[in-house]
Amino acid sequence: MLLAGARSSVTTEQMQAQRHRWGLDKPLIPDQLVSYLSTTLQGDFGYSFKFRGKRVGELIMERLPATLALAGLAQIIAIIVGVFLGIYAGWRRGGVIDNLTTGTSLALYSTPPFWLGMLLVVGFSTMLGWLPGYGSYSPGAGDVGFLTGLIDRLRHLTLPVLAVALGLIGQYVVVARAAMSDVVTEDYMVTARAKGLTNGEMLMRHAFRNALLPVVTLITLNLGYVVAGAITVEAVFAWPGVGSLTVEALNARDYPVLQGIFLLLGASIVFANLIADLIYGLLDPRVR
Secondary structure: HHHHOOOOOOOHHHHHHHHOOOOOOOOOOHHHHHHHHHHHHOOOOEEEOOOOEEEEEHHHHHHHHHHHHHHHHHHHHHHHHHHHHHHHHHHHOOOOOHHHHHHHHHHHOOOHHHHHHEEEEEHHHHHHHOOOOOOOOOOHHHHOHHHHHHHHHHHHHHHHHHHHHHHHHHHHHHHHHHHHHHHHHHHHHHHHHOOOOOOHHHHHHHHHHHHHHHHHHHHHHHHHHHHHHHHHHHHHOOOHHHHHOOOOHHOOOOOHHHHHHHHHHHHHHHHHHHHHHHHHHOOHHOOO
């Protein structure tokens, strides 16, 4: 039990009472296993050790909007910038922009997001003082007015979003460029050029949609993984999301909260895989 692990002075009766409260005095199989599975399927992940009296589901739902805002905005920015740059670099292979974009993207792709976050904090918050590097809002900012509070929250959101988005941009550029580079060498592209189509017509009618297939798959898969990847970034910026809750639960050995978070992350990844299969079938009739 946590009481013993924390070296608290507890009596044997207190230990037994806690074991009975959490059902640890019952056989592991089948009693504890059946009880855990039945309550989990009902959405009941138990109670937190650290946040006494609060259900795990309530804790996660309180923190989830902040994580979704961070991960969702980073994903949108990364898709717009990364796909455009990757498609353009693949269409104009071998040029200066292609080489510069590819090299920068590989560097961003291989850099851990939390390290990017630290660099952003040092550069834009500590040294320049342009943006806040801690928390999600300034105390009292919302009392001045709605617009002032909104701007304050957006300023706090900027650096964490950049830390997550930069790595995703590098990933999307690499995949989109590779896909477009393969598409431009296909026979149907040679045929389209022989028919007299312009570069713009070839790009929009033939190349763009086919180059999007692996990119769309990556985007949908990242919908699940980006939530998990934001955990370290949230820890760097003290962003009050699921990532910060995970760190707090780890430090407090709050196992019910950790189990609930891991189940949420696992379910999101499985759901993202399902969406990826469905979208891929819509874009490419050959896999239906």
